[in-house]
Amino acid sequence: MLSTAQHADVIIVGAGLAGLSAAHRLTSAGVSVSVLEAAPSPGGRMSTELAGGFLLDRAGGFLSTSYPELLRAPCLGETDLRLFSPGVLVHSGGRLHRTGEAGGTRGALNAARALRSASRAPLGGGLVGGGLGSSGLGGSGFTGSGLAGSALASGALVSGALDRARLRAALARLAATPVERLLARPEQTALAALRSYGLPPRAAAGFLRPLLSALLSDPGLTTSSRCADLALRGFARGRLCVPAGGAAVLPERLAATLPPGTVSTGVTVTATSISSVTTVELGTLSCRALIVATDARSAALLLPGLRIPDFHPVTVLHHAAPVAPSTGAALVLDADRSGPVSHTAVMSEVDPARAPGGRALISSTVLGAPGPGLDRAALIQLAALHGTPTDDWELLAVHHSPDAVPAMPPPHDVRRPVRLLAGLYVCGDHRDTSTAQGALVSGRRAAQAVMRDFGIKPDIAVDGFPLAA
Numbered sequence: 001m002l003s004t005a006q007h008a009d010v011i012i013v014g015a016g017l018a019g020l021s022a023a024h025r026l027t028s029a030g031v032s033v034s035v036l037e038a039a040p041s042p043g044g045r046m047s048t049e050l051a052g053g054f055l056l057d058r059a060g061g062f063l064s065t066s067y068p069e070l071l072r073a074p075c076l077g078e079t080d081l082r083l084f085s086p087g088v089l090v091h092s093g094g095r096l097h098r099t100g101e102a103g104g105t106r107g108a109l110n111a112a113r114a115l116r117s118a119s120r121a122p123l124g125g126g127l128v129g130g131g132l133g134s135s136g137l138g139g140s141g142f143t144g145s146g147l148a149g150s151a152l153a154s155g156a157l158v159s160g161a162l163d164r165a166r167l168r169a170a171l172a173r174l175a176a177t178p179v180e181r182l183l184a185r186p187e188q189t190a191l192a193a194l195r196s197y198g199l200p201p202r203a204a205a206g207f208l209r210p211l212l213s214a215l216l217s218d219p220g221l222t223t224s225s226r227c228a229d230l231a232l233r234g235f236a237r238g239r240l241c242v243p244a245g246g247a248a249v250l251p252e253r254l255a256a257t258l259p260p261g262t263v264s265t266g267v268t269v270t271a272t273s274i275s276s277v278t279t280v281e282l283g284t285l286s287c288r289a290l291i292v293a294t295d296a297r298s299a300a301l302l303l304p305g306l307r308i309p310d311f312h313p314v315t316v317l318h319h320a321a322p323v324a325p326s327t328g329a330a331l332v333l334d335a336d337r338s339g340p341v342s343h344t345a346v347m348s349e350v351d352p353a354r355a356p357g358g359r360a361l362i363s364s365t366v367l368g369a370p371g372p373g374l375d376r377a378a379l380i381q382l383a384a385l386h387g388t389p390t391d392d393w394e395l396l397a398v399h400h401s402p403d404a405v406p407a408m409p410p411p412h413d414v415r416r417p418v419r420l421l422a423g424l425y426v427c428g429d430h431r432d433t434s435t436a437q438g439a440l441v442s443g444r445r446a447a448q449a450v451m452r453d454f455g456i457k458p459d460i461a462v463d464g465f466p467l468a469a
Contacts, residue, residue, distance in 0.1 A: 066238025
């Protein structure tokens with residue numbers, strides 16, 4: 001724990017992905033940093049609860065192996081990412097349709113090898129040049145076994161070879177399109193953009209709409225079409241995944257790789273300025289620069305005048321079952337919208353560490369607030385989605401996050417300024433895209449802005465690393 005007499009070059013308020021990302025860049029450049037976190041542990045919304053031997057993520061989100069900034073994380077070599085099955089399962093017309101190959105042990109091992117190989121690639125060219133485009137995740141690791149390669153070969157939600165070819169080609173084009181070109185497209189809502197992909201109406205409504213709703217946490221698809229393009233591009237280039245052992249593992253390991261004493265938890269910041277912060281527990285701490293890396297609402301309290309975006313609320317239900325459903329490690333989407341659940345997965349099949357032996361963990365996401373009779377309605381729907389009775393399922397927890405995902409309606413700037421003025425900076429997923437990749441990128445951008453103001457040459461030019469995707 002810091003003392004009130006201590007000084008740091010940079011104080012970072014918030015130990016989520018954005019704050020930890022900024023801290024890594026700054027400490028690597030020789031800048032002294034103190035990260036102050038009000039919660040008992042780092043991570044922000046990426047937290048995990050232990051209940052009866054089950055590991056329950058509070059936010060219920062997932063990562064993607066296509067996130068370049070995730071591969072830059074210094075702890076990735078030690079963090080085991082558990083992959084969902086390639087593609088997704090879509091419940092439509094009372095039936096489950098697989099939009100990707102079933103996958104298997106060999107495919108998972110190849111994907112894991114490619115991920116490890118990419119994480120060891122030099123920062124200079126491994127991700128922007130050959131890493132994603134030729135020999136990394138997009139080339140030999142994931143495109144071939146993911147959506148852009150052969151995921152729609154079965155034509156589950158489309159009829160005829162021509163329709164299947166159109167859908168496969170649309171996703172392949174997105175996977176190959178540079179981010180800058182996607183961001184130059186005319187902007188509209190994601191819902192309106194469904195017509196622009198040139199797909200059959202059934203494929204757009206039965207596959208793209210539920211997939212984008214899950215990726216964006218936006219049931220109405222009011223999100224910017226550019227952000228939707230980025231989400232689909234990332235999905236086509238990679239694989240959905242989660243950290244082994246729960247979402248909290250990633251920020252915990254990020255914090256552990258910082259110099260000892262950098263992160264102080266249980267510290268509540270009440271006032272900020274360019275040269276100091278005031279805390280309840282430690283009094284006033286001085287600094288040369290301040291980075292506010294909290295969620296958008298908390299940042300606005302510390303920085304009056306900062307705009308607070310709208311949010312997409314998310315509710316996660318965790319159920320225990322004596323037997324795992326046959327849907328395996330796939331993400332299951334409900335195209336029929338037959339109940340409150342948007343998507344669901346048997347998380348103990350994706351990551352066996354999340355459930356005690358002999359039991360299964362099913363985590364399901366509702367894009368909205370919990371209403372009366374939620375569990376009963378969800379169990380009825382989940383029986384259809386997983387194709388198994390749910391009478392013996394036990395509700396372990398219901399986690400509701402009203403500010404889970406910052407909304408990104410058009411027009412949306414994926415590079416919102418992180419430098420407010422010299423000495424004062426702000427970062428978080430509300431400054432980029434509302435994803436883990438966006439949070440990590442915004443932290444890097446804030447750190448590089450600080451280094452420029454300090455007269456330190458950043459390790460990578462601000463325009464030289466990928467946008468959040």
